[in-house]
Amino acid sequence: MKHTLKNMLSLVLLLGTIVFALSSCYSGYEGRYYHQYHHHHREWYQSHHQPEPAGVRWDVDVDRH
Numbered sequence: 001m002k003h004t005l006k007n008m009l010s011l012v013l014l015l016g017t018i019v020f021a022l023s024s025c026y027s028g029y030e031g032r033y034y035h036q037y038h039h040h041h042r043e044w045y046q047s048h049h050q051p052e053p054a055g056v057r058w059d060v061d062v063d064r065h
Contacts, residue, residue, distance in 0.1 A: 045052045 039053050039056055042052065042058055
């Protein structure tokens with residue numbers, strides 16, 4: 001029983017470490033990318049009477065490969 005509990009605890013610790021590492025990767029590069037480039041579409045700004053963000057290129061097609 002002790003051996004099984006020790007293996008389960010080790011497995012939970014390993015999975016927790018992997019999940020933490022993957023979440024910190026997202027909050028690092030991808031989080032910065034999201035906060036830097038996330039914006040609404042042009043019509044959203046016009047309908048909400050807010051100025052469009054400076055430096056946003058509306059002609060860029062992000063789905064193009």
